[in-house]
Amino acid sequence: MTLTTTIANTTKDTTMTTHFHGVIPPVVTPLTTDGDLDVVSYEKLINRLIEQGVDGLFILGSTSEVAFFDDEMRGRVLGEAKRIIDGRVPLLAGVIDTETLRVIRHIRQAEEIGVDAVVATAPFYAITGPTEIENHFRALHEATELPLFVYDIPVCVHVKVPVDLMIKLGREGVIAGCKDSSADDVSFRRLALANRVAGSPLALFTGHEVVVDGAFMSGADGVVPGLANVDATNYVKMYKAYREGDWETVRTEQDKATELMEIAFVPQGVVGPAAGVGAFKTAMQLLGTIETNTMCVPLPTLTGENVERVAEVLRRVGQLA
Amino acid sequence: MTLTTTIANTTKDTTMTTHFHGVIPPVVTPLTTDGDLDVVSYEKLINRLIEQGVDGLFILGSTSEVAFFDDEMRGRVLGEAKRIIDGRVPLLAGVIDTETLRVIRHIRQAEEIGVDAVVATAPFYAITGPTEIENHFRALHEATELPLFVYDIPVCVHVKVPVDLMIKLGREGVIAGCKDSSADDVSFRRLALANRVAGSPLALFTGHEVVVDGAFMSGADGVVPGLANVDATNYVKMYKAYREGDWETVRTEQDKATELMEIAFVPQGVVGPAAGVGAFKTAMQLLGTIETNTMCVPLPTLTGENVERVAEVLRRVGQLA
Amino acid sequence: MTLTTTIANTTKDTTMTTHFHGVIPPVVTPLTTDGDLDVVSYEKLINRLIEQGVDGLFILGSTSEVAFFDDEMRGRVLGEAKRIIDGRVPLLAGVIDTETLRVIRHIRQAEEIGVDAVVATAPFYAITGPTEIENHFRALHEATELPLFVYDIPVCVHVKVPVDLMIKLGREGVIAGCKDSSADDVSFRRLALANRVAGSPLALFTGHEVVVDGAFMSGADGVVPGLANVDATNYVKMYKAYREGDWETVRTEQDKATELMEIAFVPQGVVGPAAGVGAFKTAMQLLGTIETNTMCVPLPTLTGENVERVAEVLRRVGQLA
């Protein structure tokens, strides 16, 4: 198995070899206490991730709090990321919005800044079916030369992109791959199998943190773990071991990451990103990677007991003294 | 019972008397076949609605396909509506977007154009709880002098605004009212009762089409029926009869509207707005109110058999020869 | 078996002959503290309901805790009800179980005891679609001469019986009516309308407590309100006023019932029947109708603060001194 995917981009009659694989964390957006981008922390974070050996960075994904930023802030976050990364690893940009025409505006912004790929969800807010999802990705592809990834995240958009549609769009070169945050591992296994049968047109990434070893067993090309913002080393080791067929190491590293991931389950009285991304930010602050754990309006920032609960997990796994 | 709501806007220390009541249709956006705003049809539609006796117009709601427009198109649709309405009835503007900062941008646009109230949903895309919802509406209220309505639409945002929170925000003058598209009539009845106990700080609108009589029984101040785009007369008569305590007429007019609403249930192989708003547009085209039944990308436009099914309902209820 | 329902349908000015109409409460099952049937309280409760003027009694519905009883206890509850009612009003028996063959066993038991109709849900536990639902009701009908009612309760069985299927089964005499506990009032209105068009083969009951006036506006033949166990008089007055076209009384009585229904919303830290039926039982105990508010294993019985919260509502509405 080769993990480098060759995409026959039939509709545009170009053949390109992409290198989207490995560990590509969705980068957290560090904020100042008044909600502005904390550029110093951002620089520290991105450099740290690259030094830890990641294979790419996903900017403006759900973990970045993209849905909470206005367009200007999106531009700032993406522009600074572009400047800091400086070509050291591929930059994938989230272009998340309700429907096609709005997403295309974000694609334009991403193109102007200069990114390596764009990542779009199925349409949301309005109820839509397979027809709309297919129309949507075709329209996005027609609007750009950039590789287009499907961000399959039913917990946010409340619809699952069907396996068959994904394969069809992959075969035709409409999409270059998928970031699967569906938590539907049966679907992911079937997608991986169907993709291989189809000649592997798609680069397949799992959005999991605690069962990435299972996704590697399924043949995933990589992983997009939010937890890597706290520490990417387990995932980098895991991916390397996976490429070398060293499954015991894959499993051991996964167990370590799973223990660390408990930070996201200990906060009480909060839900969604306020708990998950909130725990990441809190851990990062405790570990000195970023300055504050401030969340974007209207999300509550973790305080008091919840900070202590996160610290306790960090101490238990030896990340904090 | 007075249906005119007096809002004691405590946080801003101003008392205002608003006149948000009656039939306030969410206006469909007529498009040309290439997806642009069809201004001629829009003028015809808005004038027709006002002539049929509506008490206000809700622009950029779900029925307008707001989620499918980019910001420029939103501005055009709202600006043209403002121009056409020309102060004849109140203009309520939807300011729908994922999270607080994005919604505030749309509020700014609405303020510049000059609207009478803004209508915002709970935050969506990210999972949020009551804390975020409360923070969200408080932040929106602080950002504007305009009356703020809650658009309670779980089918789109996947969370219900709790009755208690609504009353609390009403008492404090944070919100001026609610458009209830939750389809949870038990909740609406409890909201109406709690609102009366609280001194009626909120103007309460139902988003129903076929059980508006029930909402009137609950004490609703008005109705926001998408179906009124096809024909507003039943709703105007129903509301008048309601004010006069003529419940048999309320019921009879509701039955007529229910029969007409079958247009939204007959299309096959389509879901969501492609079926519902699609049926409205198709009926409006068949009746000569608008030029085309074109839907926004990526929604399929009703064609062939589905147009015939809509026509059949129109003939059955005597709207079409 | 006659499946033709005689409904005094005011809008149609015709009188028909079945006895399934009006207020038919789902009777709570009073328990001793060790979980046995409290026959003395049961007798008191049933007599009180009949004296308050109900038009029938629904035994072994969800409100009776039917799902918590073994077959022997079901037989006891149904047998005692039969004995106490003694033909004064029609007895409808719930025959609730996962799938067809199990339901048929309960129908046999109901037949032996002697009931006037049986009430069955769509199949549950296993995922099923419209084909299974149709097969299920057809098989039940073939197994019995008793009138068969559909108990449409998606909150428990996680599927909605489609309006079209209901009408089809009604036209063919497979089902005699429906108890609609779907909380989907749009569907109920469409069902009521389609039923009238079909010649009213179905007797339609709403399972609502707080928007029964809306259901009457839709043309319901009756109501099955759990709250009537606490006090049936509002519903009896409401139904009478409905038959007489006195809508202001309908509305006023509904408002009173809605205020009383707050007992079901005040308990904290409990969900489902432990809150709802628990509140009914607690109120009934406080009012002296039954001896204990004991719930069936594994449901927690309301105690302490929660009892006080229920009492507070009863005092507020003047039921308790």
Added chain:
Amino acid sequence: MTLTTTIANTTKDTTMTTHFHGVIPPVVTPLTTDGDLDVVSYEKLINRLIEQGVDGLFILGSTSEVAFFDDEMRGRVLGEAKRIIDGRVPLLAGVIDTETLRVIRHIRQAEEIGVDAVVATAPFYAITGPTEIENHFRALHEATELPLFVYDIPVCVHVKVPVDLMIKLGREGVIAGCKDSSADDVSFRRLALANRVAGSPLALFTGHEVVVDGAFMSGADGVVPGLANVDATNYVKMYKAYREGDWETVRTEQDKATELMEIAFVPQGVVGPAAGVGAFKTAMQLLGTIETNTMCVPLPTLTGENVERVAEVLRRVGQLA
């Protein structure tokens, strides 16, 4: 790590070493065309499974169509299984019903027939929370000396048993293990980790078919795959390789099983067990293991094109000529 679990049954003050591990298929119930138990086919099927090397058999699980059988049929299916198995492998019996008292009746039946463990779901039909779930399993445990397994299957009972509760009940000896059919692999990984930390009181089984390798990575003690009814050899090899740390074989065998599992995804126009168990039965009939693919009332039996679709998968993977 030892995969044989030692259960410290603290409340009953006995310590026992159980051997619940490995491949324990949920056995399909072969039916005659008129819906009776096909004993000859049942014998053939059970013998074949034991010959293929399974480590136990789960009778009266969802795959057996347990929810569709009346009590008499349940007794027959379980009694015949007991007779045929004749002590060669452990027999685990499903005791599935809505609530506690009903489940206890099935436990009595299972005890009389003589089984090695009972498997119960969380309560269903009525909405219940963690309190009810805990009360339920405690009451079941008090009612029997048999090892009690939690059958965690939200798709059927619409509630997930929380990880913390599972661990708590395991530590106290209330439950002996879990069959996880939740499809929530993150939860399963966290359960496996917490179980190890707690000293492994629970034997953990996955109900997956196509991502069993991932469950083994998580440290599962075994697997309960419905697909094994068609062919158990992949799972037997996979489990053996897992015990030997031969992960490449685990993965390869999983890929083969995944290809075979496509039989459950190809049927069209059917849902739930009619598709899944229906496909198993159809494949078993095509392969000569059972006589008919008849499903229990009200499930439709696969016919025509759907049988051909299943056959095509079997041919593709080399099971059928």
